[in-house]
Amino acid sequence: MWQTLIIQPFTNLLLWIYSVLVNIPGAFGWSIILFTIVIRAITWPLNAQQLKGAQAMQEFQNDKEWKAIQKKYEKDKEKLAQEQMRIYKEKGINPFASCLPTLIQFPIIIGLYQAIIRALASAPLGMLQLARNVYPTLSVAALIPLNSHFLWMDLAQPESVPIFGFNLPTLAIVVAITTYIQSKLTMPATASPGDQSAAMGKTMSIYMPLLLGYFALTFASGLSVYFITSNLLGIFQYAVTGRANWRNLLPGGDKQTKSK
Amino acid sequence: MKPKRVFFVLVIALAVILLSGCTGRASLNNSWPGLASDGENAYLAAGQYVYAVSLSNGKEVWRYPASGGTKLQFIAQPVVAPDGTIIIGSAGSDHRLVALDPSNLSGEEFNTPAEKWVFSEARSSWVAGVLILNNKVFAPNSDGSLYVLDLQDGSSSKSALQKIDLGGALWAQPSTDGKFIYVASVDHHLYAIDPETYEFAWPSIDLGGAAPGTPLVGPDGNVYIGSFASEVVKVDPAMGADSLLISTQGWVWGGPVTDGQNIYFGDIDGNLFAIGTENGDQIWSKKPDDSAVGSPLVMNETIVFATESGTVFALNQDGSPAWQIDVGGQIYTTPVTSSDLILIAPLQAEFQLYAYPVDGSSSNPTWTFPPAN
Numbered sequence: 002m003w004q005t006l007i008i009q010p011f012t013n014l015l016l017w018i019y020s021v022l023v024n025i026p027g028a029f030g031w032s033i034i035l036f037t038i039v040i041r042a043i044t045w046p047l048n049a050q051q052l053k054g055a056q057a058m059q060e061f062q063n064d065k066e067w068k069a070i071q072k073k074y075e076k077d078k079e080k081l082a083q084e085q086m087r088i089y090k091e092k093g094i095n096p097f098a099s100c101l102p103t104l105i106q107f108p109i110i111i112g113l114y115q116a117i118i119r120a121l122a123s124a125p126l127g128m129l130q131l132a133r134n135v136y137p138t139l140s141v142a143a144l145i146p147l148n149s150h151f152l153w154m155d156l157a158q159p160e161s162v163p164i165f166g167f168n169l170p171t172l173a174i175v176v177a178i179t180t181y182i183q184s185k186l187t188m189p190a191t192a193s194p195g196d197q198s199a200a201m202g203k204t205m206s207i208y209m210p211l212l213l214g215y216f217a218l219t220f221a222s223g224l225s226v227y228f229i230t231s232n233l234l235g236i237f238q239y240a241v242t243g244r245a246n247w248r249n250l251l252p253g254g255d256k257q258t259k260s261k
Numbered sequence: 262m263k264p265k266r267v268f269f270v271l272v273i274a275l276a277v278i279l280l281s282g283c284t285g286r287a288s289l290n291n292s293w294p295g296l297a298s299d300g301e302n303a304y305l306a307a308g309q310y311v312y313a314v315s316l317s318n319g320k321e322v323w324r325y326p327a328s329g330g331t332k333l334q335f336i337a338q339p340v341v342a343p344d345g346t347i348i349i350g351s352a353g354s355d356h357r358l359v360a361l362d363p364s365n366l367s368g369e370e371f372n373t374p375a376e377k378w379v380f381s382e383a384r385s386s387w388v389a390g391v392l393i394l395n396n397k398v399f400a401p402n403s404d405g406s407l408y409v410l411d412l413q414d415g416s417s418s419k420s421a422l423q424k425i426d427l428g429g430a431l432w433a434q435p436s437t438d439g440k441f442i443y444v445a446s447v448d449h450h451l452y453a454i455d456p457e458t459y460e461f462a463w464p465s466i467d468l469g470g471a472a473p474g475t476p477l478v479g480p481d482g483n484v485y486i487g488s489f490a491s492e493v494v495k496v497d498p499a500m501g502a503d504s505l506l507i508s509t510q511g512w513v514w515g516g517p518v519t520d521g522q523n524i525y526f527g528d529i530d531g532n533l534f535a536i537g538t539e540n541g542d543q544i545w546s547k548k549p550d551d552s553a554v555g556s557p558l559v560m561n562e563t564i565v566f567a568t569e570s571g572t573v574f575a576l577n578q579d580g581s582p583a584w585q586i587d588v589g590g591q592i593y594t595t596p597v598t599s600s601d602l603i604l605i606a607p608l609q610a611e612f613q614l615y616a617y618p619v620d621g622s623s624s625n626p627t628w629t630f631p632p633a634n
Binding site: 123124125126127128129132142143145146 | 291292293336352386388403429430432447448449469470471473488489490491512514529552554593608
């Protein structure tokens with residue numbers, strides 16, 4: 002099922018884009034970028050839902066009724082949880098609406114990584130698996146083997162640039178920075194110390210850049226191209242919808258919003 | 262708050278495990294085993310080790326290296342030099358081509374042959390076996406170069422006499438008619454090289470698709486090669502001119518073989534073909550089973566095909582079935598015959614190597630390796 006629903010369509014989409022761009026230098030890198038744009042376009046409504054969900058959760062944290070209930074049941078956690086669920090229901094808030102789109106990223110990341118490795122097929126068994134996964138409508142015999150070079154990178158290998166005898170993982174650094182920027186931009190302004198969504202956002206803004214940076218450092222650089230493109234598109238989406246919180250990027254920016 | 266953090270960390274851990282587990286570097290170099298024989302032992306290149314297995318009883322004679330690791334991975338066909346040296350390259354992160362001396366064994370738990378020489382100049386994996394001609398080793402590497410080594414210079418750390426840059430990944434053992442070396446590449450081209458001057462005999466021929474199989478020098482002196490363009494072409498070595506022999510339904514992976522009269526090959530759609538070299542007519546085609554990736558084996562009066570479904574089919578020259586054995590696993594490695602045995606090295610089967618009577622008289626293996634308890 003994973004194979005049929007994720008790996009095969011991803012591999013074929015990548016190969017199809019590659020077949021269109023094959024005469025452009027670095028065609029496989031551009032294919033990954035275009036692929037990311039397609040995925041971002043498909044998940045655009047989900048991301049919009051994530052932003053909406055985050056905002057709803059933030060408004061909920063500032064809700065007068067909720068604050069009163071928090072005070073009333075300060076010592077009765079069970080009752081507090083029941084009341085929380087009741088208000089969620091009344092106000093139509095889905096507490097998972099903000100994190101679901103983030104979780105959806107993981108199967109995409111894993112699927113894309115496997116699709117990249119499969120499409121580049123650097124050993125006979127991989128090549129045979131690729132032959133098995135190509136849709137009959139796609140003629141790839143003339144395309145194989147794919148050219149894995151893009152700019153200075155071999156997209157099938159982790160990336161680093163030798164500087165003064167040290168291999169600097171430039172893509173991993175860019176992945177971590179763009180992930181951090183994206184997380185910060187989407188962090189809601191906090192008003193109360195018990196604001197759970199803001200606390201979660203803070204946790205995400207620390208862990209996600211480290212995690213994706215680690216992925217970029219360890220795995221094929223084709224995945225890093227996906228991360229960077231996806232992050233830049235995410236930043237663009239937040240900016241054009243007017244939801245980007247640019248002040249969060251400044252030192253102490255989140256505190257400024259707190260005091261507001 | 263705390264359960265959320267735990268959940269988040271668990272999701273991350275799961276993602277790391279899935280990414281690492283599904284796509285580790287080892288899988289990049291994954292392939293089917295390499296197999297050869299010299300009449301006394303079978304030589305099996307399977308993952309971290311190369312094994313010499315006695316043909317008489319299926320017992321391990323030696324293994325290389327003494328202890329396995331991820332740096333050395335063996336998938337290429339081992340090649341036995343005239344002096345008994347075994348030459349094999351690694352597809353692991355250590356891209357060494359090594360010559361092993363089976364007459365110089367040492368070790369406590371397992372016998373391990375001494376390294377006679379090592380060649381470490383290649384930049385990528387060794388997927389194919391080497392060709393030995395006129396005391397020279399012609400070694401095709403996945404970095405797209407054919408390395409020429411002197412077999413008799415006595416050096417323990419070899420340097421290439423010549424590095425011939427071809428292009429693409431070289432996954433096929435070269436072949437020769439004594440005059441030229443024929444090298445097929447995954448970059449879609451067939452190259453012909455003079456083994457003395459290292460000059461190209463003629464401009465490379467574009468086959469229209471990757472060519473991972475060994476070119477065949479046919480009984481008529483022409484060269485036959487299949488490709489992912491789903492066709493087999495005939496090349497006149499004097500002119501370097503190619504002509505289509507046959508279009509197939511699937512990619513042609515393994516190189517064609519000959520019985521001196523016809524040529525035989527399969528495609529990955531499971532079709533098996535016999536073509537007469539005299540006039541290029543198709544004598545028969547069969548589709549008995551699953552993909553035929555390795556080359557067929559011509560043996561006495563039969564042609565043996567091994568398929569991905571783990572079955573070995575022996576056909577008579579007229580295409581009628583002679584015998585069949587269900588080995589199990591998936592068979593991509595070309596079968597090998599030696600004395601009175603046929604050797605099969607399947608992938609993901611109970612054993613790594615199976616030996617059967619050469620006439621297919623028994624579907625029970627004569628022995629297996631590792632030996633059954």
